[in-house]
Amino acid sequence: MSFDVDVRKALGDHVVTARFVASDGITLLWGPSGVGKTSVLNMIAGLMRPDQGHVSIDGQMLFDDSAAINLLPHRRRIGYVFQDGRLFPHLRVRANLLYGHRLAAPENRWMSLQAVIDFLGIEHLLGRWPGTLSGGEVQRVAIGRALLSGARALLMDEPLASIDPARREGIMDVILRIRDELVLPIVYVTHNPAEADRLATRKIELMPSSR
């Protein structure tokens, strides 16, 4: 499983560029604030269209401007864990978890609901509404929801940023276990050096550039 990313996008008065090939493990996008790390994740997920370049995963082209390929986000099978979780407020935890699972083709569902519940230790949360969860609980559910959607890789945008420091350790363990036990490639964005050192298999430095 490997990512091949080479994208370029003008945003306002600067240009976001990223070019890397990443295989298993945690690929850390690193760089000063405003350099466009989240934009790169959005381009990989298909939520933002690059001006130029290509994105492929495991040999499948997801975006290629020269071949006019641009797969819609829902066809990419890339899980995305956002900084703020983005759980659906009108669905209980269980329905949030199953949202993508029900949409995935049966052959792509490589993890069952029970396996995810056990993996993340969230059995007791199933009947709760997202509004009643703590930051750490929200991220566990968000990670579970992404795993259940049949994702073949995960994007994580500062998943620990809105969690109080005491709970970060637990989520960090989960992320390391996703890397080691589930062997799922992760592209990870953070500002926190300690987090970066602990998690990164490799670091990709993004450079600021103006147009």
Added chain:
Amino acid sequence: MLSLKVSLAAMLITLPLAFALAWVLARWRFPGKLLLDAAVHLPLVLPPVVIGWMLLLTFGPAGPVGGMLERWLGLSVMFRWTGAAIAAGIMALPLMVRAIRLSIEAVDHRLEEAAQTLGASPARCFFTILLPLSLPGVAAAFILGFARSLGEFGATITFVSNIPGETRTLSLAIYSALQVPGADEAVWRLALISIGLSLGALLLSEALARRTSATGTRHVL
């Protein structure tokens, strides 16, 4: 009661149209959006008589829509309760679009992005995320539009006249009763009904609007 039938039919016709317009106005950017926005709000500021007259032109036997209905379906809404429902629906449209638009704008667009990364097509996002989350606004719009329809007068009397049992809705009945000497009791009764219905509808829709936004800053009133 005829008024309830007319208003209910008006809502059934108008609600999908109002939702579509609200969605377009809330989420799309295109040239001429301001013009569409203004056109949607026209019934709010135009004299209702003008709306009624325009409906006559449109739905009359020689009009573009009326002609087609007559030719293909053998239908006419002229001087029928269905015509009264159309008039009431058009007059209620701006209020309904406003209420639904506010609730669509209150839905975090990023939730729809999250749904897409989980495998939901744009259409599925619409039906499983946007629609349920904007439902309180839709309900508010329904109630508000319903109350507005009950009170419709000018466009209705211009378009479909004032025919007892067919197009004589609550407001027209009050007007008619006022023309008859000694019908004060009937006027009082009808007026109180209409005050009660309208007040109840406003309070209910405001309560729903407050539930939509936790901050309480979005109001229908």
